[in-house]
Amino acid sequence: MIRDYLKEHILITDGAMGTYYDQKKSENGRMAEEANLLEPELIQRIHEEYLESGAQLIRSNTFAANRSLAIRKGIESKAEQDAYIRSVIQSAWNNAKIAVKRAAGEHFIAANIGPMPEYLFLEYHCNPTEEYQFIIDCFLDCGAKIFNFETFSDITEVQEAARYIKEKCPEAFVMVSFAVNRTGYTAGGISMNRLFTEAAKTPEIDSYGCNCMIGAAHMYDLLKAQNLSDEKFIQVLPNSGYQEIVRGHSAYSEGASYYAEKMQKIAELGVNILGGCCGTTPTYIRNLSEMIAEHEPWEKLHVAEKGTENAVSRTRNNPFMEKLQRGEKVIAVELDPPFDQNAQKLLEGAFRLKKSNVDIITLADSPLARARADSVLLAAKVSSMVDIPVMPHIACRDRNRISMHSTLLGAHINGIRNLMIVTGDPVPSGERGNTKSVFDFNSIRFMEYINELNQDVFLQDSFSYGGALNQNLANTDKVIERMQKKIDAGVSWFMTQPIYSDEEVEKLARMKRELDTKILCGIMPLVSYRNAMFIKNEMPGIHVPDEIVEQYRPDMSRAEAEAVAVDISLAVIDKLKDVADGFYFMTPFNRVELICRIIDKMEK
Known part of the structure; x- marks a missing residue:
C-alpha cells in the first residue's frame, strides 16, 4: 500500500514528537514516551495536529521505548521491564490509530524505533539483537506493517x-534513517556515503536516508554529493535548525518558511519521503506540505564517483610508509615529550637520531595519564625544525x-x-575526582x-x-x-x-604467519639493575x-x-631478524646516544 503511494507521490511525514511534547509540557520533566500511558489524549492530539497539517505518515511515539525507559523508572526485574515496555508500545500504537481514525483520507502509521543507549549492553549486559527483536515483536502484535x-x-x-522483520512479515516496509553531523559522519x-551504500545493498531495507543532528540547509549540501539508489526510496527528516539551551531547556530556531x-x-534531488525531526512542529509540516503539494517525485540525482580515477597513492609525501611497503626494515625511535x-x-x-638514519620519530601522548607536551604539536615542531618524519x-x-x-x-x-593510535592509559584512581577520561x-x-x-576528507593524501x-x-x-579488527580498520603496522x-x-612469528601485516618490534634497553x-x-x-x-x-x-x-638489545634484534619488519626503540631516560x-x- 505504501509502496504504491510512493510510486506516484512524495510522502510527507510528521515532525518532532519529543521536542514538541516538551514545548507543551516542559514543566513536568516527563519523557514523551511515558505520556503514552499517562497522557494519551495529549499524544493523540499531537498526532492529529500533524495529520491536520498535511502529514500522510505519522510515527508512533516510541523512539525511546526500550529497556532504558523501564530502568529510568526504577523497574528492576526483566519480566517487569518487558511488561512495561510492551504496555508503552501498545498504548503508543493505539494513540496513533485513534488519531488516524479521526482524520480524513489515507494515512500510514510507522512503528518508530530509535537506537538503544550503549550502557544497556555494557552495564546491564543486554543482547542488542534480542532487545530489538523484542520491540519488533511487540509492534507486530499490534499489527504494524511499516517500521521506521x-x-x-x-x-x-x-x-x-530488518532481516528479522521480513522473516516474520515479508510484506513489511522497512525505513532507516542515519544521523550525521554537518561533515557527513x-x-x-x-x-554518510558508506551507510547509504550499505543500505542500498541491503534487500530488506525499502527506504533509507538521514534525520536529526543538522538542519535542512546542511543536509541538502551533504545529500547533493550522494548517489541515491534508483532501487530504493529515499527519506530525509532534518531538524528545524541547531539546538540551543534556553533557561535550562533545549530550543531550536524558528524558521518554518525557510x-x-x-x-x-x-x-x-529525488527524495521520496520528507518530514521533520527535532524542533519541527505542525507549522513546519504545514509549510512543507503546501510547498510540495501534489508534486510527483523528481528523478534521483546522480553524481560522479569521487576520487576513483585521480586518487593518488596514500604513501605520497610519506617516505616511512614507502620504505615499509617496499619490505625494507624501518627504524622508529620514541622520544618522551617534556613535562615542562x-x-x-x-x-x-631528534637531530642526533637523524644522523643515525632513523626513519621516523614517535612521540607519546601523555603516557600513564601524566600530562606532557602535546604529542601532535610537538611532532609538528620536530618535523619542521629537524626535517624528519614524525609519528605522534x-x-x-x-x-x-x-x-x-x-x-x-x-x-x-x-x-x-x-x-600511532592508542586507547590510552587510564587516569589513576586517586585522580579521577578531578580528572575525567573522555x-x-x-x-x-x-x-x-x-x-x-x-576516503573522503584526506582522499588525495591520506x-x-x-x-x-x-x-x-x-x-x-x-x-x-583483535589485531585483525585493527587491520580491518585500516592499520598499516x-x-x-x-x-x-x-x-x-x-608468538610474534605466529602472528606474522597468520596475519598480513607489518610488525615493528619493540626494543627498550634496560639501563641499570634498578631499572630492570x-x-x-x-x-x-x-x-x-x-x-x-x-x-x-x-x-x-x-x-x-x-x-x-x-648486548641484550642486539641479541634480541638478531632473534627477530626473520620476524620484524622494523624496530621500535623506546629511549630510556632520554639516553639518545645509547639508542x-x-x-x-x-x-654494521
Whole structure:
C-alpha cells in the first residue's frame, strides 16, 4: 500500500514528537514516551495536529521505548521491564490509530524505533539483537506493517533487525534513517556515503536516508554529493535548525518558511519521503506540505564517483610508509615529550637520531595519564625544525569527537601523515575526582573514523596509522583476533611492547604467519639493575625474564650497565631478524646516544 503511494507521490511525514511534547509540557520533566500511558489524549492530539497539517505518515511515539525507559523508572526485574515496555508500545500504537481514525483520507502509521543507549549492553549486559527483536515483536502484535528505524549511527544492528522483520512479515516496509553531523559522519565515525551504500545493498531495507543532528540547509549540501539508489526510496527528516539551551531547556530556531524552501531543494534531488525531526512542529509540516503539494517525485540525482580515477597513492609525501611497503626494515625511535615548556633536549635528540638514519620519530601522548607536551604539536615542531618524519601517538582518553577531528585536521595541515593510535592509559584512581577520561572512541573505533576520513576528507593524501600490540597477553588467539579488527580498520603496522624473551619471538612469528601485516618490534634497553627490577615488577604488559635481570648488578657503573643493555638489545634484534619488519626503540631516560650506539652496531 505504501509502496504504491510512493510510486506516484512524495510522502510527507510528521515532525518532532519529543521536542514538541516538551514545548507543551516542559514543566513536568516527563519523557514523551511515558505520556503514552499517562497522557494519551495529549499524544493523540499531537498526532492529529500533524495529520491536520498535511502529514500522510505519522510515527508512533516510541523512539525511546526500550529497556532504558523501564530502568529510568526504577523497574528492576526483566519480566517487569518487558511488561512495561510492551504496555508503552501498545498504548503508543493505539494513540496513533485513534488519531488516524479521526482524520480524513489515507494515512500510514510507522512503528518508530530509535537506537538503544550503549550502557544497556555494557552495564546491564543486554543482547542488542534480542532487545530489538523484542520491540519488533511487540509492534507486530499490534499489527504494524511499516517500521521506521531513525537516528542510527551504524547499520549493522538495523540490518539484522530488518532481516528479522521480513522473516516474520515479508510484506513489511522497512525505513532507516542515519544521523550525521554537518561533515557527513555519524557519532560512530561512519560516513554518510558508506551507510547509504550499505543500505542500498541491503534487500530488506525499502527506504533509507538521514534525520536529526543538522538542519535542512546542511543536509541538502551533504545529500547533493550522494548517489541515491534508483532501487530504493529515499527519506530525509532534518531538524528545524541547531539546538540551543534556553533557561535550562533545549530550543531550536524558528524558521518554518525557510525550512520548507530548503526541503523543496532536497525533494528536487529525488527524495521520496520528507518530514521533520527535532524542533519541527505542525507549522513546519504545514509549510512543507503546501510547498510540495501534489508534486510527483523528481528523478534521483546522480553524481560522479569521487576520487576513483585521480586518487593518488596514500604513501605520497610519506617516505616511512614507502620504505615499509617496499619490505625494507624501518627504524622508529620514541622520544618522551617534556613535562615542562622546554623541548630543547628533545630537539637535540631528534637531530642526533637523524644522523643515525632513523626513519621516523614517535612521540607519546601523555603516557600513564601524566600530562606532557602535546604529542601532535610537538611532532609538528620536530618535523619542521629537524626535517624528519614524525609519528605522534594519539590517545582516545583525553579528547572528545570534536577535538579528535580537529586534531587530525591540524596534524594534516602541518604535514604529519603517520599516526600511532592508542586507547590510552587510564587516569589513576586517586585522580579521577578531578580528572575525567573522555573515551568517545576506543582505538579501533578511532581507526575506523580515520579510515572514513581517508576516503573522503584526506582522499588525495591520506594518513597512515599503526596500532599497539601487547604480545604478552595470555590468550594469543584473542590478541590475533583483535589485531585483525585493527587491520580491518585500516592499520598499516603494529608496534609491540618491549621484547626480551624467546617465547615472545615465537608468538610474534605466529602472528606474522597468520596475519598480513607489518610488525615493528619493540626494543627498550634496560639501563641499570634498578631499572630492570622496576620494569619487571611494576610495568604492566612487559615481561622481563629472570635471566635478563641477572645480567645486571646493583653496583654496576653506568657504562657497564649500558654495555649490557647494548648486548641484550642486539641479541634480541638478531632473534627477530626473520620476524620484524622494523624496530621500535623506546629511549630510556632520554639516553639518545645509547639508542644510536645500538642502531649503529645493528647496521654494521
